[in-house]
Amino acid sequence: YAVVFSGIQPTGTPHLGNYLGAMRQWRRLQDMAGDEDKLLFSIVDLHAITMPQDAEALRSRRREMLAALLAIGLDPKRSTLFYQSSVMQHTELMWILSCTASMGYLGRMTQYKSKLLAGNKAGDLDEAVSSRLKLGLFSYPVLQAADILVHRATHVPVGDDQKQHLEFARECVTNFNHTYDQELLVSPQTITAPSSRVMSLRDPSQKMSKSSPNVRSRILITSTPNEIRQRIMSAVTDNTNAVTYEPNDRPGVANLLELTAQCSPNPTTPADVADLLMGGTLGDLKNACAEAVTAELRGIRDRYTELLERQGGKYLVDIEAAGAEVARRNAEETMRLVRDVVGLASLR
Ligand code: TYM
Numbered sequence: 484y485a486v487v488f489s490g491i492q493p494t495g496t497p498h499l500g501n502y503l504g505a506m507r508q509w510r511r512l513q514d515m516a517g518d519e520d521k522l523l524f525s526i527v528d529l530h531a532i533t534m535p536q537d538a539e540a541l542r543s544r545r546r547e548m549l550a551a552l553l554a555i556g557l558d559p560k561r562s563t564l565f566y567q568s569s570v571m572q573h574t575e576l577m578w579i580l581s582c583t584a585s586m587g588y589l590g591r592m593t594q595y596k597s598k599l600l601a602g603n604k605a606g607d608l609d610e611a612v613s614s615r616l617k618l619g620l621f622s623y624p625v626l627q628a629a630d631i632l633v634h635r636a637t638h639v640p641v642g643d644d645q646k647q648h649l650e651f652a653r654e655c656v657t658n659f660n661h662t663y664d665q666e667l668l669v670s671p672q673t674i675t676a677p678s679s680r681v682m683s684l685r686d687p688s689q690k691m692s693k694s695s696p697n698v699r700s701r702i703l704i705t706s707t708p709n710e711i712r713q714r715i716m717s718a719v720t721d722n723t724n725a726v727t728y729e730p731n732d733r734p735g736v737a738n739l740l741e742l743t744a745q746c747s748p749n750p751t752t753p754a755d756v757a758d759l760l761m762g763g764t765l766g767d768l769k770n771a772c773a774e775a776v777t778a779e780l781r782g783i784r785d786r787y788t789e790l791l792e793r794q795g796g797k798y799l800v801d802i803e804a805a806g807a808e809v810a811r812r813n814a815e816e817t818m819r820l821v822r823d824v825v826g827l828a829s830l831r
Contacts, residue, residue, distance in 0.1 A: 485638050487636065500681035526564070529568050553786070554787035559806065563806045564802060581622060584655055595621055631652050632656060632817070641673065667817075701714075708777045720739070721736065728740050728753050744756045746776050748778070
């Protein structure tokens with residue numbers, strides 16, 4: 484049977500990239516899962532604090548993320564939803580993994596570099612840059628590996644940008660199991676959606692991201708039909724007013740074709756959408772895209788708003804408390820074995 488695990492940072496309302504690249508997959512896996520399968524989705528607040536966060540804002544963003552996960556159709560009866568900081572076994576395993584993880588491997592990873600060097604041209608970590616680098620940002624992938632391994636997940640559905648982190652998680656399994664000469668930790672498989680890399684609507688060479696200062700670069704899962712239309716109508720494309728699918732030469736157009744294909748009610752491909760619109764203008768494509776995205780996101784905004792208010796907030800608190808309880812039990816099963824093979828004290 485399968486154990487599905489994934490995580491999302493509570494750093495703002497999820498956008499279409501998070502939704503198509505990850506969250507919609509989570510819902511699909513949930514809807515396909517059998518009684519034997521386990522699904523766990525964590526709101527990873529400990530990862531969020533690798534960048535400065537205001538405490539009050541972090542608390543509300545965590546709640547908002549939980550409401551968003553429920554609003555897209557995750558069902559707490561089938562999926563365990565919890566805050567990472569509610570389950571201390573994640574950080575406990577992180578420390579143990581970091582004692583067999585290689586600094587060299589971590590140093591070659593790109594995500595912390597791109598955060599650190601944002602704005603500069605990607606280059607070497609000189610003295611000045613590394614003194615601004617916080618240990619937590621550097622060891623971020625070790626915590627992510629612990630998230631996955633502590634639940635002995637077999638499948639991890641993520642967007643393209645997380646593939647490197649998943650490879651590192653498998654490396655942690657090898658290192659740990661080899662060091663302690665046990666097949667204790669389980670190597671997880673990466674699952675990616677067909678649309679694993681949604682691009683910015685302002686700059687199709689960048690991925691759509693929560694942290695971009697330009698709000699017009701993204702569509703939120705809670706955007707109104709009007710906002711969706713505006714964002715897509717003003718999306719950056721190119722000067723050829725015809726619809727063709729050429730991902731390398733026309734990335735902006737390809738992104739809109741991809742969004743239209745992914746949001747169309749019947750499975751289709753960007754190339755098929757381009758064929759359908761052959762002879763049409765970019766305006767026609769944008770209209771079709773806005774319509775498809777609006778239909779795909781319909782209802783999420785209302786459910787989200789209602790969930791945040793339900794029982795004066797108590798509903799969300801109760802869902803998370805129940806999820807944390809299940810996740811703690813699941814993680815503790817692994818940790819008992821881990822503490823034992825490492826020779827650490829067992830919890831009484
Ligand atoms: P985060 O919070 O940045 O993103 C959550 C999920 O959304 C995907 N995603 C995208 N997919 C397609 N196109 C995009 N433009 C796009 N932007 C984001 C991400 O790939 C991700 O799947 N490190 C993780 C959180 C994490 C995690 C884990 C994930 C912590 N522990 C354990 C899996 C397993 C992150 O920052 O995701």
